[in-house]
Amino acid sequence: MIYARPDQISDLDTLPPMPAWVTSARAETLEDVAFLSGAALNHLHLVLGREDVPQSLLRERLALRAAEACVAQSGRPERAGELRDAIAFLQPGDSPGPAGETYLSWQRAVKRPVSVKALHRAIPGIEAGQIAEWVDAGQGAPVARAALVLETVMSAAPRADVSALILADTAIAQALGWDQLVPLLAAGLKRADLRKRGDDLRLAYHRALVSSAVEAVRLSTDLARRAAHLKAVAPKLRAKGAGDAVEMLLTRDAVAPSTLPLPDRAARRLCDRLVDLGAVRELTGRDTFRLYGV
Structure with a gap:
């Protein structure tokens, strides 16, 4: 294990923040919002390549955020604390409950590199062949692929919101060449957005990606600093x-x-x-x- 020196923590100031023109713009048209989401995703792509960002931890935190959003959209009261408890203290043979199952799905989705087998483990209620067919439904740019995947899943299984969002994020990861799924859409979409189609759905997706990418970059910076501090104090542990x-x-x-x-x-x-x-x-x-x- 490589530990950081205390003087290396200041090097994290080089982690680039999201450009202010992305976070402050008030775009309304599909073309303008698409431009901003492309810029936000490009910036996030750079951050996800940084060795000083604890990538597994980042994905876990984003998975919790996605699960919390999905649970809230379903009308259930559980929030982050309850979701953590539902999984952390789960005993063999116990049921985590509906909210806990949602969190488990997101946790499993981010744990392994993207593959049909890994996705089937995350959403076992759907056959592996069906997952492969749905993921392959999307073509083209990231948002176009994700929107088509979500439309396809929701048309075939109207109540499979969590599965649809996991597979839509998978489509984005594949379009961007990411090996791992990064939860982005769930936290930025409203429940009503999942029933939209065509350009209305794409507009909602672009807006969701801007807000979620901004949050993911902010979280990356925070976790990088915290991780560096933990590594710096680790040699003191006997x-x-x-x-x-x-x-x-x-x-x-x-x-x-x-x-x-x-x-x-x-x-x-x-x-x-x-x-x-x-x-x-x-x-x-x-x-x-x-x-x-x-």
Whole structure:
């Protein structure tokens, strides 16, 4: 494992921010919004190639954001904290519930490189052959491909919102040459947008991509700084297994001490030590059943 020196953290100031003309523009026409979404995606593409951005962790955080949006659109009350709990403390044989299933789907979708097998694992209720057919339905530029995929899925399975959004994000990843799915659309779309067609759907997609790409770049910058700080303080940790624990924290949205490769008491002490060092945060606000993350 390579640790960052404290003086290297300042190097993260070179992580380029999204241009102000992308974030401040008030475009209304399809052509103007398409131009902005293209610029936003291009900038995000550069950020996703940065080694100082913890890419697995970024995808997990975006997966949580996408799941939270999908759950809210379905009318359910669960938010990020409840979704984390539903998965982090899930026991073998337990059901995570509808909201937890949504989060599981997004988590699984971002965990492995894009493939029909990986997508089938994320959305097991749909046959692998059907997934392949739907993903192949999209052609052309990223938004055109994603819109066609979503229209195709929603026409065939009107209640498969989560599956449609996962496959639409897959179409964008494939169009941009990304090996991994990056959740972008769900958090930027309204429920009514999923029922739109043609240019109205494309306009909604472009707007969603602008807002989500801006947020993804902001989150990338934040996580890069946090990850660099965690790596910088890691050499101060003396517990056996601390290096593996740090690796887990750098790749997962939330970690329970019981899942770390240390005895239970040592794991809790390590997490508390990292909180004291400002390297991780306790995410629940509880005294028990705590979760920690960068």
